[in-house]
Amino acid sequence: MASPARIAPGASVAALLEISGVSKSFSGLKAVQHVSFNVAEGEIVGLIGPNGAGKTTCFNLVAGVYRPDAGEIRLAGKRIDGWRPDQICRAGLGRTFQLVKPFAGLSVMENVVVGALNQSPSVRAAKAISASIIEQLGLEAKRHEPAGALTLPDRKRLEVARALATGPRILLLDEVMAGLRPTETDRMVSLFKDLNARLGLTILMIEHVMRAVMALSRHIVVLHHGQVIAAGTPAEVTRDPAVLECYLGEDAL
Amino acid sequence: MSARWLDDVPSRGLLLLLLLLAALILIPAFANDYLITVLILILYFAYVGQAWNLMMGLAGQLSLGHALYIGLGAYAAAALYVHFGISPWIGLWASLVIAAAAGGVIGFLAFRFGVAGVYFAILTIAFAEFARLAFDHWPWVGGSAGFFLPVANYARNDLLNLRGSPTMFYYLLLAMTAGAFLLCHVLLRSRAGYYWLAIRESPDAAQALGINLFRYRMYVVVLSAAMTSLGGVVFAFYYNNLFPEQVFHISRSIELILAPIIGGIGTLFGPILGAFLLTALAEGVGEVMRAIGLDVPGVKQIFYGFCLLVVVMFLPDGVWPPLAKALRLDGKPSQDRSGC
Numbered sequence: 001m002a003s004p005a006r007i008a009p010g011a012s013v014a015a016l017l018e019i020s021g022v023s024k025s026f027s028g029l030k031a032v033q034h035v036s037f038n039v040a041e042g043e044i045v046g047l048i049g050p051n052g053a054g055k056t057t058c059f060n061l062v063a064g065v066y067r068p069d070a071g072e073i074r075l076a077g078k079r080i081d082g083w084r085p086d087q088i089c090r091a092g093l094g095r096t097f098q099l100v101k102p103f104a105g106l107s108v109m110e111n112v113v114v115g116a117l118n119q120s121p122s123v124r125a126a127k128a129i130s131a132s133i134i135e136q137l138g139l140e141a142k143r144h145e146p147a148g149a150l151t152l153p154d155r156k157r158l159e160v161a162r163a164l165a166t167g168p169r170i171l172l173l174d175e176v177m178a179g180l181r182p183t184e185t186d187r188m189v190s191l192f193k194d195l196n197a198r199l200g201l202t203i204l205m206i207e208h209v210m211r212a213v214m215a216l217s218r219h220i221v222v223l224h225h226g227q228v229i230a231a232g233t234p235a236e237v238t239r240d241p242a243v244l245e246c247y248l249g250e251d252a253l
Numbered sequence: 254m255s256a257r258w259l260d261d262v263p264s265r266g267l268l269l270l271l272l273l274l275a276a277l278i279l280i281p282a283f284a285n286d287y288l289i290t291v292l293i294l295i296l297y298f299a300y301v302g303q304a305w306n307l308m309m310g311l312a313g314q315l316s317l318g319h320a321l322y323i324g325l326g327a328y329a330a331a332a333l334y335v336h337f338g339i340s341p342w343i344g345l346w347a348s349l350v351i352a353a354a355a356g357g358v359i360g361f362l363a364f365r366f367g368v369a370g371v372y373f374a375i376l377t378i379a380f381a382e383f384a385r386l387a388f389d390h391w392p393w394v395g396g397s398a399g400f401f402l403p404v405a406n407y408a409r410n411d412l413l414n415l416r417g418s419p420t421m422f423y424y425l426l427l428a429m430t431a432g433a434f435l436l437c438h439v440l441l442r443s444r445a446g447y448y449w450l451a452i453r454e455s456p457d458a459a460q461a462l463g464i465n466l467f468r469y470r471m472y473v474v475v476l477s478a479a480m481t482s483l484g485g486v487v488f489a490f491y492y493n494n495l496f497p498e499q500v501f502h503i504s505r506s507i508e509l510i511l512a513p514i515i516g517g518i519g520t521l522f523g524p525i526l527g528a529f530l531l532t533a534l535a536e537g538v539g540e541v542m543r544a545i546g547l548d549v550p551g552v553k554q555i556f557y558g559f560c561l562l563v564v565v566m567f568l569p570d571g572v573w574p575p576l577a578k579a580l581r582l583d584g585k586p587s588q589d590r591s592g593c
Contacts, residue, residue, distance in 0.1 A: 085457075090463045
């Protein structure tokens with residue numbers, strides 16, 4: 001297993017994403033309550049928890065789909081809660097959707113070009129960026145196929161490709177490993193490791209595939225009933241009795 | 254510098270397109286008056302169909318009130334000509350601005366307040382109906398009694414004032430249709446084109462990728478409205494009479510969306526093919542009915558309905574996509590859009 005967190009205590013790693021005291025209710029149902037955690041620049045953080053814990057709601061709050069009822073969200077120091085998703089994307093946050101939303105009638109290439117236009121001045125430049133990202137994700141054989149014809153694992157890859165193409169500083173991944181075979185998971189894991197190491201890409205990921213979470217995350221935040229019940233290194237979190245009880249189960253690892 | 258907008262056009266497609274254009278340029282030399290009037294109708298529907306297709310086919314915004322822009326364009330240029338003797342070439346700028354503003358108001362109301370899908374379509378119908386009622390009661394442009402442009406026999410075509418023979422209108426519409434086709438082709442390959450397609454396919458994903466939905470929806474509505482209004486200018490100067498009950502009527506809005514639906518929504522060649530198929534076949538049916546002595550009123554509308562039914566049932570993407578595939582015009586593997 002990858003060596004757990006080595007961020008020296010007190011090391012002043014600037015938080016790229018700061019979530020403080022964020023709450024959101026849907027007609028009385030408290031989906032997220034007073035959630036606070038930070039994602040430091042260059043870090044990979046896993047967000048885990050049982051189904052219905054509020055993980056995706058958390059993502060949607062950060063990405064601007066919902067406006068928080070309370071609390072603050074900062075990206076690189078700037079308050080972004082209340083911004084629209086496109087503004088947040090342009091500020092440097094890319095996200096994937098748990099229920100993939102490919103542009104079904106467009107080709108894989110065109111899908112990624114739409115994302116790449118966020119960071120490039122011309123269509124021609126966007127195409128060049130897209131070609132390299134498509135290759136990194138192993139989609140080059142399918143670049144001209146309509147996205148609607150892809151298998152689920154390929155759609156997941158396309159989600160990642162599109163989000164990466166926007167040129168984000170921080171990438172929000174919502175269960176991109178779900179449905180992948182172990183070898184495909186390993187490939188995706190090594191891609192994210194590489195992007196993180198080479199480009200310093202910061203990643204916040206919701207993931208149920210513990211194999212991937214453990215391999216990637218230096219920090220893990222555990223949500224349950226909309227609240228953070230544990231946070232720390234993978235080793236700490238997996239020993240936490242509360243986490244074991246509500247999510248991992250006695251023999252999960 | 255190589256023409257970038259030709260980048261991914263299959264050469265067969267380009268060749269066929271140029272042949273079609275050449276044929277259309279030469280036809281008036283051989284055609285009789287009747288054929289010219291049918292061709293004018295075809296090109297008119299191809300042009301306004303293309304303008305509507307830009308909004309619906311590319312950006313997924315369903316308008317069922319495009320008669321509004323036809324009518325505003327027609328009345329603006331006609332009123333300036335009749336009341337002040339202003340050439341339609343100047344008047345058309347008023348048409349463009351007024352139609353674009355109307356499109357802007359509808360778009361603003363819809364997109365600011367999240368009116369989407371069917372409700373957006375209803376909003377477009379409502380505005381066309383407002384206009385119909387308003388023009389019915391506006392004496393300056395004739396009210397419900399109609400607005401007429403002076404008609405006389407012209408020895409020569411007066412292109413400056415758009416007074417002249419059907420052949421002149423034919424070439425004018427041919428130029429407009431070709432221009433609209435080219436404009437849409439270039440737009441499709443631009444940032445806006447990619448963004449519109451993305452918005453059509455999934456607004457949520459588009460927004461998450463940094464696309465300002467409001468802005469790009471506004472662009473397409475305003476552009477489509479302005480383009481459509483030019484069709485209205487030609488309509489006014491070709492028919493020389495305008496009645497609110499006809500120009501703004503919802504049947505006009507429906508009529509102009511048939512060509513792109515039958516040809517293939519979202520394809521560049523669909524509106525042109527659809528206009529040819531629909532108009533030529535409808536005229537043909539009319540001729541046959543007259544020939545066998547069955548002059549039934551409304552036979553054209555029944556025929557339109559029948560065509561629509563057949564296409565929706567058997568060719569839901571329209572006639573062009575399968576045809577393009579058969580002609581192998583849907584492109585080399587290096588490009589992915591139907592409609593050469």
